[in-house]
Amino acid sequence: MNKDQFVVTASQMRDIETRIFTAGMPVAALMEKVAGLISQRLQAIISPGECVGILAGSGHNGGDALVVARELHFRGYQVWIYQPFSKLKELTAQHFQYARNLAIPCYQEITELPNCDFLIDGLFGFGLEREITDTIATAINYFNAGNQPIISIDIPSGLHTDTGEVLGTAIQAQYTFCLGLWKQGLLQEQAIPYIGQAQLIDFDIPLADIYTVLGDSPQIKRITSTTALSTLPLPLPLTTHKYKQGHLLLICGSRRYAGGAILTALGARASGVGMLSIAVPATIKPLLVSHLPEALIIGCPETETGAISHLQLPENTDLNSFTAIACGPGLTQDHPALIPEIIQCECPLVLDADALNILAQIGTISTLQQRTAATILTPHTGEFHRLFPHISPLNRIKAVQTAAQESVAIILLKGARTAISNPQGHVWINPESTPALARGGSGDVLTGLLGGLLAQILTKAGGGFWKDQVLDQIVSVTMNKVISIEDIVATATWWHSQAGILAAQARTELGVDAFTLTQYLIPVLKR
Ligand SMILES: NC(=O)C1=CN([C@@H]2O[C@H](COP(=O)(O)OP(=O)(O)OC[C@H]3O[C@@H](n4cnc5c(N)ncnc54)[C@H](OP(=O)(O)O)[C@@H]3O)[C@@H](O)[C@H]2O)[C@@H](O)CC1
Numbered sequence: 001m002n003k004d005q006f007v008v009t010a011s012q013m014r015d016i017e018t019r020i021f022t023a024g025m026p027v028a029a030l031m032e033k034v035a036g037l038i039s040q041r042l043q044a045i046i047s048p049g050e051c052v053g054i055l056a057g058s059g060h061n062g063g064d065a066l067v068v069a070r071e072l073h074f075r076g077y078q079v080w081i082y083q084p085f086s087k088l089k090e091l092t093a094q095h096f097q098y099a100r101n102l103a104i105p106c107y108q109e110i111t112e113l114p115n116c117d118f119l120i121d122g123l124f125g126f127g128l129e130r131e132i133t134d135t136i137a138t139a140i141n142y143f144n145a146g147n148q149p150i151i152s153i154d155i156p157s158g159l160h161t162d163t164g165e166v167l168g169t170a171i172q173a174q175y176t177f178c179l180g181l182w183k184q185g186l187l188q189e190q191a192i193p194y195i196g197q198a199q200l201i202d203f204d205i206p207l208a209d210i211y212t213v214l215g216d217s218p219q220i221k222r223i224t225s226t227t228a229l230s231t232l233p234l235p236l237p238l239t240t241h242k243y244k245q246g247h248l249l250l251i252c253g254s255r256r257y258a259g260g261a262i263l264t265a266l267g268a269r270a271s272g273v274g275m276l277s278i279a280v281p282a283t284i285k286p287l288l289v290s291h292l293p294e295a296l297i298i299g300c301p302e303t304e305t306g307a308i309s310h311l312q313l314p315e316n317t318d319l320n321s322f323t324a325i326a327c328g329p330g331l332t333q334d335h336p337a338l339i340p341e342i343i344q345c346e347c348p349l350v351l352d353a354d355a356l357n358i359l360a361q362i363g364t365i366s367t368l369q370q371r372t373a374a375t376i377l378t379p380h381t382g383e384f385h386r387l388f389p390h391i392s393p394l395n396r397i398k399a400v401q402t403a404a405q406e407s408v409a410i411i412l413l414k415g416a417r418t419a420i421s422n423p424q425g426h427v428w429i430n431p432e433s434t435p436a437l438a439r440g441g442s443g444d445v446l447t448g449l450l451g452g453l454l455a456q457i458l459t460k461a462g463g464g465f466w467k468d469q470v471l472d473q474i475v476s477v478t479m480n481k482v483i484s485i486e487d488i489v490a491t492a493t494w495w496h497s498q499a500g501i502l503a504a505q506a507r508t509e510l511g512v513d514a515f516t517l518t519q520y521l522i523p524v525l526k527r
């Protein structure tokens with residue numbers, strides 16, 4: 001089984017490690033196995049004959065590094081060791097003694113160090129708990145200032161394993177080889193500048209130990225292509241028809257921000273949703289019709305400034321006629337009374353952009369208390385702060401958990417590492433994205449895509465069921481598996497960022513405007 005989706009804190013990793021050792025695996029044997037795998041990975045990056053500097057700490061992260069030093073020495077690399085500590089853990093001390101007896105040059109002062117082509121960072125792993133100061137801090141800053149690439153073992157030394165916070169100073173790695181299971185800190189936004197390209201080294205931790213420590217339904221998970229694809233509504237049932245593929249209502253746009261409505265609608269189009277209705281101010285109806293001939297465009301009465309002033313739905317239709325509703329992009333805040341009207345709907349509701357700004361004005365928690373079905377809020381950091389001013393966004397994982405619990409909504413906090421939490425604190429983190437998405441309008445595309453996916457999967461699940469399950473957010477048991485609303489939110493997030501990555505590969509990071517992004521959504525699935 002792929003262990004890519006699990007995420008651990010330092011204390012959980014230590015518990016798992018203890019179980020393995022108690023079961024009989026010798027500590028030295030595990031270190032030997034792990035370091036062997038690291039050495040193999042390194043040999044794919046570094047050519048024999050090149051010079052490798054090994055930075056060894058006092059704990060088992062240093063032990064790993066010293067075994068790597070020995071292996072590379074025998075494989076024909078020129079190796080030296082920097083080991084400035086006077087007291088080492090026993091196993092680490094043994095490996096250090098053997099390396100010295102092999103005549104691998106060892107140094108305690110940075111001023112003595114020869115040049116090298118690569119540095120291997122084994123100073124600290126998940127055992128680092130306090131600030132790095134003095135000699136070691138100076139050394140880390142010295143290594144960062146050099147121009148040789150650094151490869152970190154387990155986590156860049158200096159990062160807090162859980163929060164990704166820099167404890168004094170930290171190694172800026174080109175590669176990070178995370179050992180066994182992904183550490184939570186590597187998924188925090190503040191750690192990104194230090195990690196480089198991250199890879200997991202699977203060293204066969206028994207699944208039973210993982211589940212014993214993390215629980216049968218782990219609280220924090222990484223979104224992977226496998227987890228995301230398993231939630232997509234593919235293949236379509238052979239005998240389906242358009243009303244069985246979901247009916248999404250978008251409420252978006254204004255005379256001032258007509259483009260936001262188009263981008264949201266193009267995101268929804270790519271989701272494959274069966275029926276798409278779009279409520280916009282009447283003035284921009286012809287524009288929407290010309291871009292989306294397949295959608296039902298509902299022209300609504302508008303304010304003097306060109307914002308929707310009242311939702312005028314077609315005859316025999318009310319908000320509960322739709323499988324899902326997504327609202328917000330391009331609305332403006334000119335007519336706040338629209339949001340209390342929409343909040344009353346009994347179907348899942350996505351609120352984004354100006355809908356969130358209005359929600360913050362009229363009271364986030366008191367307004368959401370009126371909801372009888374699932375609500376999904378998709379703020380970026382600024383909107384998050386307006387909605388939940390008392391929650392610190394520094395530890396984004398904790399922040400989404402707290403916000404979701406307080407608001408009884410699913411919170412999707414956008415950013416370079418988008419984090420999603422349901423009210424019970426189950427979190428998904430999107431580990432792969434691209435700064436090419438940091439452009440106006442790309443969030444609108446996500447809102448449409450998410451709305452369309454929700455409508456489709458909820459319909460497929462038979463509808464109705466979820467209405468009684470607001471707290472559990474469980475959609476249904478389809479194809480022998482439970483799909484919860486937050487799983488659908490995670491899938492939309494993954495799809496959106498993969499489209500950004502694919503578009504950036506084809507067109508560079510500068511070539512991913514929001515319209516272009518919509519054109520890469522379907523190619524992600526073809527790939
Ligand atoms: N789990 C697994 O399955 C496996 C784990 N493995 C490896 O073990 C690593 C964890 O090893 P670990 O527990 O020995 O801790 P690690 O991070 O090496 O160092 C902590 C040491 O540093 C010291 N120290 C702390 N802060 C300091 C500071 N600010 N400034 C100065 N010193 C400071 C502290 O000593 P102290 O001073 O507190 O006595 C302590 O001794 C893990 O990341 C992975 O690489 C693999 O080998 C096998 C599979």
Ligand SMILES: Nc1ncnc2c1ncn2[C@@H]1O[C@H](COP(=O)(O)OP(=O)(O)O)[C@@H](O)[C@H]1O
Binds near residue numbers: 415416417434435
């Ligand atoms: N540095 C980044 N790396 C990866 N993804 C990013 C980055 N910056 C922004 N994004 C993504 O781009 C989108 C921007 O959304 P948002 O801020 O709502 O923009 P807009 O409101 O203009 O549409 C989000 O999905 C976010 O996760």
Ligand SMILES: [K+]
Binds near residue numbers: 061123124152156
């Ligand atoms: K390290």
